Amino acid sequence: MKKEQTPAMTTTKLSSPGTDQSPSVKSRKRSRASPFEIVGQIVQPGERTQIDLPASNLYTHTPLNLPVEVIHGRSPGPTMLICAAIHGDELNGVEIIRRMRSFGSLKHLHGTLVLVPVVNQFGFIHQSRYLPDRRDLNRCFPGSEQGSIASRVANIFFTQIVSRCTHIIDLHTAAVNRDNLPQVRAALDEPGVREMAEGFSIPVIINSGLIENSLRCEAGKLGIPIITYEAGEALRLNERSIVTGVRGIVSVMRILGMLPSKRIKTVRAEPYIANSSSWFRASMDGIFRPLVKLGSRIKVGDTLGVISAPFSSEETVLTAAFDGIIICVSNMPLVNEGEALFHIARFDKAGAVEEEIAAHESNIEEDRLYDIETVPVTVND
Numbered sequence: 001m002k003k004e005q006t007p008a009m010t011t012t013k014l015s016s017p018g019t020d021q022s023p024s025v026k027s028r029k030r031s032r033a034s035p036f037e038i039v040g041q042i043v044q045p046g047e048r049t050q051i052d053l054p055a056s057n058l059y060t061h062t063p064l065n066l067p068v069e070v071i072h073g074r075s076p077g078p079t080m081l082i083c084a085a086i087h088g089d090e091l092n093g094v095e096i097i098r099r100m101r102s103f104g105s106l107k108h109l110h111g112t113l114v115l116v117p118v119v120n121q122f123g124f125i126h127q128s129r130y131l132p133d134r135r136d137l138n139r140c141f142p143g144s145e146q147g148s149i150a151s152r153v154a155n156i157f158f159t160q161i162v163s164r165c166t167h168i169i170d171l172h173t174a175a176v177n178r179d180n181l182p183q184v185r186a187a188l189d190e191p192g193v194r195e196m197a198e199g200f201s202i203p204v205i206i207n208s209g210l211i212e213n214s215l216r217c218e219a220g221k222l223g224i225p226i227i228t229y230e231a232g233e234a235l236r237l238n239e240r241s242i243v244t245g246v247r248g249i250v251s252v253m254r255i256l257g258m259l260p261s262k263r264i265k266t267v268r269a270e271p272y273i274a275n276s277s278s279w280f281r282a283s284m285d286g287i288f289r290p291l292v293k294l295g296s297r298i299k300v301g302d303t304l305g306v307i308s309a310p311f312s313s314e315e316t317v318l319t320a321a322f323d324g325i326i327i328c329v330s331n332m333p334l335v336n337e338g339e340a341l342f343h344i345a346r347f348d349k350a351g352a353v354e355e356e357i358a359a360h361e362s363n364i365e366e367d368r369l370y371d372i373e374t375v376p377v378t379v380n381d
């Protein structure tokens with residue numbers, strides 16, 4: 001980004017978030033938030049502002065802006081960043097943020113919501129995980145002004161957005177041709193992280209280590225509690241993953257005191273923590289058929305799937321080498337030996353986890369979030 005470029009912005013009053021016609025502000029005897037400054041712009045309490053942050057240019061010299069929406073509540077509270085598509089082909093999070101935007105309850109927001117639906121604009125345009133320099137943005141934080149394109153985008157996002165926030169939820173899916181069970185990944189020993197991870201209220205939490213230069217690692221170094229929500233697959237929208245994600249974010253915001261407790265229902269689940277997980281890899285080349293579903297409990301010796309040679313009777317039955325829950329499965333039938341086919345998480349109470357996953361899935365299936373939140377409704381004040 002050239003230094004002289006200034007972000008374009010559009011501001012509206014938070015009192016009229018699209019669908020709610022009720023009187024705007026009730027005078028309450030409580031403290032009022034201060035103006036919020038981000039990327040050189042001031043957002044007043046009770047305003048929502050869309051900012052186009054100049055981030056880079058295409059080869060054609062066409063500017064590529066980073067769209068940021070700031071919803072600044074009238075009352076003070078945490079500053080929560082929700083971001084998606086750091087991997088440009090991971091779309092569920094983009095849709096999760098789109099649905100979050102229309103929540104009538106946001107007019108009661110305490111604190112500030114910073115929404116960045118597509119961090120990796122290049123990857124999003126090209127339906128790719130990466131940037132034009134073939135770098136993975138989630139290995140480039142905190143970035144550098146002098147680096148290649150991924151490093152520069154990371155630097156702008158990190159210094160101008162991330163560093164302004166007190167809490168972060170980073171939205172991801174599995175890589176292309178893989179499907180993730182909805183799960184939270186978090187370093188639970190970091191301050192403030194466990195509260196967010198358990199507050200997301202889904203059955204599976206992976207207590208996973210931090211990868212150097214990932215957003216989770218580098219934001220953590222700033223002392224910002226951050227969790228990652230992983231669900232579904234790249235280049236696909238999955239309704240269950242989306243609804244679970246929206247409900248989880250609302251649940252975390254409620255626990256942090258950012259949203260009122262009764263205005264939006266949540267779908268609660270008992271969270272179980274896995275402290276380790278392993279990939280099960282292909283033992284031969286061929287055509288792979290999985291025989292277990294996401295969320296299934298498996299025990300040592302259980303059949304996970306089959307790999308067959310396409311032009312002969314040669315076949316290998318894949319059997320589990322340890323107990324656990326399937327949290328990711330490959331959708332690609334063509335496999336080479338050594339390829340990752342299943343991601344299996346280890347739990348102390350795998351049977352209870354499987355039951356909780358099934359119950360949660362059933363509750364989410366019945367959830368009419370989309371209808372409820374995206375058509376005009378009356379929010380009961």
Ligand SMILES: [Zn+2]
Binds near residue numbers: 090173
């Ligand atoms: Zn990702």
